[in-house]
Amino acid sequence: MTESMHDFVKAINEAKPRWSAEGVTLRLGMEADYFPGSEQMLKELVGIYEWDYVIGSVHYIYGWGFDNPDTQDHFENYNLENLYRDFFMMVEKAIRSNIFQFVAHLDNLKVFNYRPDERLLLPYYENIAKALVETDTATEINAGLYYRYPVQEMCPSPTFLDVLIKAGVPLTTSSDSHFPDDIGAFIDVNTRTLLEKGVTEIATFQKKKRIMKPIKDSHPF
Template identity: 35%
Template sequence: MRTDYHNHLEKGTLTIDYLRAFITKAEEEGIEEFGISEHAYHFHETKDILSNPWVDKRRWYTMEEYVDLFKEAEKQGLDVKMSIEMDYTPGRHAEMERFIRDYPFDYVIGSIHWVGDFGIDLAEYRKEWERRDVKEVYRKYFDQVVTLSESNLFDVIGHLDLVKIFRYVPDDREFLMNEYDRITSALANSKTCVEISTAGLRKPVEKMYPEPELLKMCQKKNVPIVLSSDAHEPAHVGYRYEEAVALAREAGYTTLMTFNQGKRKEVSLT
């Protein structure tokens, strides 16, 4: 089985026609489990979780609209999972838990895009990398990976090493290996799966998430995986999946996790 659980409608509309374009592409790519996981910050109901000038300008939807879209999809016989990608926000665990509990998500993705006020993957903030200590940014980013895992709020962590997106990487290998070890141990002690994401192949780093060494550590500690493209347009659904499958197999994986109405099932990787 192949999954694509990390996809976004934000460049289009919350309509059946636009959703159908994603589903059609998934079918063409042989994706058997497909889900939409819109960014939580787009919804007015998440203002108490994450609020800053960048995200507040992009708060477009209500959760009622989102849930209604999936109800309509079900009526029309469309096979699609409803999810959300939530920015993990330290100090907002109660608010995140309440939001997750309030809606019938098939699964929930937790991701880290902000280190304090620094949007690490945003083009608008790219020059900040030149002003900051790269190792310190990585340490703070991985601190959040640990606490995200410990929260046990999320089924999947998105793009585990997104922090490398602009090719800023500490040249201290021992530091990186130690960080990889501590975050994989935290993941192993949680319910959180790791996604193999081909999105990085479309970004400046031109590499998948996570790094092969990091993924091998996940496998050795029995951290489950899902496959994701992080598509923001229909054409990118299932993007370069053969490479994702190859990376999974090279790391030693033979299975992946699927989700339905909050329940998980391990299936063979094909």
């Protein structure tokens, strides 16, 4: 809430020729918080500019920004099974809003290691995979929680990722960089994970159209 969307769009568009000369195609994207009931407002907001993609995310539940380290003790106030049930209900609503080209970090509620036995979460994983397939929405492997938060696990978890791959959900990779130096962080690792699990294509986006591209395993390990 410190920069204007207009300035951001302008900065990216102005940088396109400079990067193009280096052989890099910049795409214009935005991550937008999803709040149930705000669909119309959000549609109007994102409709102002011509995005290549809009990422949908859930970072708040019951008005609580659950990835804020200062309020992590709030997890102690909840029954984790119910908390995850309500969280995944919101993620499903975000997916079914059809506002987003892909929905981000599907299980970021685990950020501070509060998670019930994953076997209890499997029905939710299946349900989210179904919603993504039915709405033709992609998701990502996101490294943010791996290198920046106590859980030190990619989103989605390996078990969740297997469910998504089995359902045929299109996937992209994200470094979730908060700083320029983090752009591309762990993309090589997550690309290798996808290849090892038999995924051969990666989702890219242009003017809100998804374009699947073959994965190139060009990174030395």
